Amino acid sequence: MTPLAQAEPNRRSFLKGAGALIVGFRMLGDNAAQAQFAQAPLPGAPPIDQLDSWIAIAADGSITAFSGKEELGQGISTAQQQLVAEELSVPFERVKLIYCDTALTPDQAYTSGSQSHPANFNHGNLAQACATAREALLKMASQQLNVPVERLSAANGVISVKGDASKKVTYGQLVAGKKLNLTLDKQAKRKPASEWTVLGKPIGRPDMAAMATGQFEYVHNVRLPGMLHGRVVRPPAVGATVVSVDESSVQGMPGLVKVVTRKNFVGVVAEKPWQAMQAAEKLKVSWTAGSGLPKQTEFHEGLRRQPSRDVKLVDSKDTERTLAAAATVLKSTYYHPYQMHGSVGSSCAVADVQGDKATIYSPTQGVWYQKTTGAMILGLKPESVHVIFRRGAGCYGLNGADTVTYDAAILSQSVGKPVRVQLSRKDEMAWENYGNAWTIDERAGLDAKGNIIAWEHEAWTPGLGNRPGPETPGNVVTGMLIGYQPQAFRPGAAQEPKSYNNNSNGVPSYVAGHVGDKSEGTGTVKSEKVLVHNLVSPFWTGPLRSPARLQNTFAHESFMDELAARVKADPVEYRLRHLHDERVIGVLSAAAKAAKWEARPSPKTGNSKTGVVTGRGVACVAYEGDNGYTGIVVEVEVNQDSGKVAVKRMWVGIDAGPISNPDGLRNQAEGGALQGMSRALGEEVTWDDQKVTSVDWRSYHSLPLGFEIPKIECVLVNRPDEEATGAGETSITVMAAAIGNAIFDATGVRLRQIPLTAERVKEALRARG
Amino acid sequence: MRIKLTLFTQGGEPLTHAAGHSTLSHMSAISLKVNGRTHTLDLDPSTPLLYALSDDLELRGPKFGCGLGQCGACTAIVNGTAVRSCVTPVSTVVGKDIVTLEGLGTPEKPHPIQKAFIDEQAAQCGFCLNGVILTAKAFLDKNPKASESEIQQALSGVLCRCFTHVRMQQAIQRYAKEVAK
Numbered sequence: 014m015t016p017l018a019q020a021e022p023n024r025r026s027f028l029k030g031a032g033a034l035i036v037g038f039r040m041l042g043d044n045a046a047q048a049q050f051a052q053a054p055l056p057g058a059p060p061i062d063q064l065d066s067w068i069a070i071a072a073d074g075s076i077t078a079f080s081g082k083e084e085l086g087q088g089i090s091t092a093q094q095q096l097v098a099e100e101l102s103v104p105f106e107r108v109k110l111i112y113c114d115t116a117l118t119p120d121q122a123y124t125s126g127s128q129s130h131p132a133n134f135n136h137g138n139l140a141q142a143c144a145t146a147r148e149a150l151l152k153m154a155s156q157q158l159n160v161p162v163e164r165l166s167a168a169n170g171v172i173s174v175k176g177d178a179s180k181k182v183t184y185g186q187l188v189a190g191k192k193l194n195l196t197l198d199k200q201a202k203r204k205p206a207s208e209w210t211v212l213g214k215p216i217g218r219p220d221m222a223a224m225a226t227g228q229f230e231y232v233h234n235v236r237l238p239g240m241l242h243g244r245v246v247r248p249p250a251v252g253a254t255v256v257s258v259d260e261s262s263v264q265g266m267p268g269l270v271k272v273v274t275r276k277n278f279v280g281v282v283a284e285k286p287w288q289a290m291q292a293a294e295k296l297k298v299s300w301t302a303g304s305g306l307p308k309q310t311e312f313h314e315g316l317r318r319q320p321s322r323d324v325k326l327v328d329s330k331d332t333e334r335t336l337a338a339a340a341t342v343l344k345s346t347y348y349h350p351y352q353m354h355g356s357v358g359s360s361c362a363v364a365d366v367q368g369d370k371a372t373i374y375s376p377t378q379g380v381w382y383q384k385t386t387g388a389m390i391l392g393l394k395p396e397s398v399h400v401i402f403r404r405g406a407g408c409y410g411l412n413g414a415d416t417v418t419y420d421a422a423i424l425s426q427s428v429g430k431p432v433r434v435q436l437s438r439k440d441e442m443a444w445e446n447y448g449n450a451w452t453i454d455e456r457a458g459l460d461a462k463g464n465i466i467a468w469e470h471e472a473w474t475p476g477l478g479n480r481p482g483p484e485t486p487g488n489v490v491t492g493m494l495i496g497y498q499p500q501a502f503r504p505g506a507a508q509e510p511k512s513y514n515n516n517s518n519g520v521p522s523y524v525a526g527h528v529g530d531k532s533e534g535t536g537t538v539k540s541e542k543v544l545v546h547n548l549v550s551p552f553w554t555g556p557l558r559s560p561a562r563l564q565n566t567f568a569h570e571s572f573m574d575e576l577a578a579r580v581k582a583d584p585v586e587y588r589l590r591h592l593h594d595e596r597v598i599g600v601l602s603a604a605a606k607a608a609k610w611e612a613r614p615s616p617k618t619g620n621s622k623t624g625v626v627t628g629r630g631v632a633c634v635a636y637e638g639d640n641g642y643t644g645i646v647v648e649v650e651v652n653q654d655s656g657k658v659a660v661k662r663m664w665v666g667i668d669a670g671p672i673s674n675p676d677g678l679r680n681q682a683e684g685g686a687l688q689g690m691s692r693a694l695g696e697e698v699t700w701d702d703q704k705v706t707s708v709d710w711r712s713y714h715s716l717p718l719g720f721e722i723p724k725i726e727c728v729l730v731n732r733p734d735e736e737a738t739g740a741g742e743t744s745i746t747v748m749a750a751a752i753g754n755a756i757f758d759a760t761g762v763r764l765r766q767i768p769l770t771a772e773r774v775k776e777a778l779r780a781r782g
Numbered sequence: 783m784r785i786k787l788t789l790f791t792q793g794g795e796p797l798t799h800a801a802g803h804s805t806l807s808h809m810s811a812i813s814l815k816v817n818g819r820t821h822t823l824d825l826d827p828s829t830p831l832l833y834a835l836s837d838d839l840e841l842r843g844p845k846f847g848c849g850l851g852q853c854g855a856c857t858a859i860v861n862g863t864a865v866r867s868c869v870t871p872v873s874t875v876v877g878k879d880i881v882t883l884e885g886l887g888t889p890e891k892p893h894p895i896q897k898a899f900i901d902e903q904a905a906q907c908g909f910c911l912n913g914v915i916l917t918a919k920a921f922l923d924k925n926p927k928a929s930e931s932e933i934q935q936a937l938s939g940v941l942c943r944c945f946t947h948v949r950m951q952q953a954i955q956r957y958a959k960e961v962a963k
Binding site for chain 2: 085087088217218220222223225226227228230231233234236267285286287288355356357358359404405406409437438680681684685688690691709710715716717718719720721722725
């Protein structure tokens with residue numbers, strides 16, 4: 014058992030003796046992006062309006078910060094530690110950050126959706142708690158030293174009188190033993206970026222050394238006394254249900270503790286992992302046939318014929334008329350497959366359910382909803398369920414983290430002992446909540462000068478399940494197997510939009526986004542219509558890094574390139590001509606400048622029709638319209654004999670507002686770009702008439718470490734006076750289109766279906782002749 | 783009892799892989815020399831080395847990624863060669879020198895290749911680091927003059943799903959330069 018696992022800290026005992034500064038403040042929900050995710054904090058969560066929900070200052074001056082935004086590998090814990098150190102004027106090392114433990118930390122809903130940076134680095138939550146605490150400390154020091162606040166300065170956790178350093182008092186002295194109930198509001202001032210000495214610096218991640226030396230405790234490493242090991246037995250086909258479980262088939266197997274069946278959930282518990290794996294493999298379960306799956310080759314076009322719930326985002330009501338009058342009308346259809354999170358470590362959780370109490374170690378992105386839904390599936394009260402986040406392998410969204418947490422909880426409850434469950438590779442890949450498939454039609458009209466005068470976007474996307482919300486354990490496979498339903502699907506016609514919603518980049522960057530009396534889009538095209546059809550998916554779906562934003566952007570940015578090519582315009586100039594948002598213009602220009610972009614139309618002239626040719630492509634996005642910005646230029650080589658595409662270089666312009674940690678931002682931009690490249694070139698969920706067939710790394714094609722890594726240059730656009738935005742989902746969003754556009758530039762062929770495999774490239778080249 | 787026997791190439795890819803599990807399991811006293819210390823464990827000899835390391839010995843370096851020898855997360859160095867411990871029965875490594883990621887160095891005193899990864903900040907979630915570092919180390923220690931493309935080839939069976947490839951390559955190059963000295 015690890016020291017961390019031993020500690021089941023109780024907030025009250027944690028704060029006792031440390032001294033606590035308690036300041037209330039009122040600045041909730043004033044961030045528009047945050048409001049999108051705002052759910053009322055669940056009962057039992059440390060109150061979000063109390064400073065000691067966020068910050069505790071010990072007698073020795075050390076500072077503990079509590080956050081509801083967790084470290085998944087994206088570097089946010091380092092940035093949050095920098096934020097606290099900066100605002101409270103203490104060294105980085107003096108701050109300890111605790112995140113996502115339902116006994117300790119505030120309920121900030123999920124760590125997802127590029128929301129951590131905007132939520133905790135602007136005017137609410139952690140940032141405002143820090144500003145509030147600093148002002149309160151200065152005020153207390155002013156009283157104690159009998160000197161006006163204006164004459165005080167704080168450094169290293171000591172407040173001293175300017176010009177007379179002998180007059181000073183430490184944070185520990187000010188707070189120890191006292192409990193203050195100050196109510197502050199958003200008047201508490203953040204330090205201006207120009208004064209930053211910790212935030213904004215490329216501080217290395219404190220967890221790096223432990224990770225590189227095998228010391229870091231992942232959820233996979235949590236060990237509890239008497240812990241057993243579970244393994245699940247999933248249905249062999251989509252829709253198959255249990256007929257019978259033959260427990261005698263595993264009777265006498267070494268180490269076997271129990272076979273557990275609950276409706277359609279089947280699992281085994283054994284003393285050791287290898288024993289559990291062998292028992293799960295040997296257990297004879299009789300299943301019904303599956304419900305059958307649509308033919309994969311006909312899947313995308315079939316989406317158009319399904320019942321749908323329609324959402325209209327913008328509609329100027331004149332697109333038909335404008336298109337009819339246009340000099341040129343272009344229409345293209347784009348297809349994006351289901352893709353996996355495909356975490357390198359299959360998902361794992363450890364649960365200890367004994368009697369009416371449960372302690373659960375989970376890599377979930379939503380500890381509070383694991384608490385409520387965990388209580389539902391265990392038949393316990395939510396207050397009896399303690400969920401503690403422990404990092405898993407990188408998830409990139411809703412991987413198997415939530416479902417395996419339910420698996421562990423169910424198995425632990427049935428044996429009354431702690432149980433660790435790690436999914437098999439196949440169970441992870443066959444049943445995770447995939448990134449959605451899409452079919453997207455784009456249609457645009459151009460005037461005689463080649464300018465875009467109308468743009469229509471119509472999309473079809475199937476979904477099933479989602480992240481577990483406060484009461485929806487059926488949003489992931491285990492919840493469904495034990496009898497819960499996924500969130501309801503109700504077909505229905507679209508309502509007229511009442512306010513502007515970019516809705517996951519459903520709205521192209523180049524339209525005005527006019528709703529009511531305002532235009533809130535980033536582009537200039539006034540005749541616009543965006544309609545989305547939501548359908549039922551045969552597979553589980555959920556957010557996968559840049560959900561919907563990536564697929565929509567693939568279509569928009571590929572189509573923009575087609576339009577530019579049609580009028581023989583330079584693709585960068587043509588984009589700039591139809592944009593008015595200075596931040597997306599900024600990143601696009603930054604990438605183009607770094608790439609020494611030479612203005613000319615695509616395709617490139619003079620390329621041979623055989624052998625290896627090169628080309629360049631560009632794409633850009635205002636993520637969610639206003640939550641992070643990326644422009645990218647890529648250079649590719651296309652082998653026209655094999656169809657193989659190799660990305661040789663890329664230039665990424667990225668803007669996430671004030672840069673909290675430039676090295677962390679760069680790491681996210683680089684990783685996002687390469688992950689986007691892997692998704693664009695090879696990744697696709699496949700299935701037969703009964704089941705998913707991409708269930709390991711031979712059948713699901715992720716780029717390994719061994720490929721020739723393109724040279725990446727990142728241009729970080731710092732905007733110290735803007736709001737902090739998301740960062741980690743921007744560069745991935747533009748990759749597929751940029752590569753597709755570069756293939757077009759090199760060869761003159763347009764690919765409209767992801768992944769851009771060698772076979773598809775070859776087929777398109779054959780058709781070109 | 784049938785014992786799986788798996789041989790590995792330099793990159794840790796299984797060469798042959800007799801399918802199937804043992805139909806009978808007998809616990810036996812198995813002695814494993816891990817990071818310089820000998821441990822005697824009561825194990826079914828067909829148990830893959832990974833579970834002896836991560837569960838019986840509670841080591842955090844080697845990790846279950848796929849259980850199929852396809853991703854590298856479980857890598858250990860056995861007699862100087864990187865192997866996929868998730869498909870290597872313990873019975874085949876008795877008496878051999880087994881080194882895991884924690885056997886190289888500590889956060890306070892990291893091995894040069896670990897230091898290179900820390901200096902380059904070459905990780906995101908860090909789950910794959912075990913396979914990346916050990917595969918690169920085993921290869922470079924045997925092939926100190928390896929070219930960049932040979933190093934890439936050696937890592938062709940290792941996955942990093944955060945795609946921290948750029949930094950990992952830089953870290954490996956940094957270590958490669960040290961080894962070549």
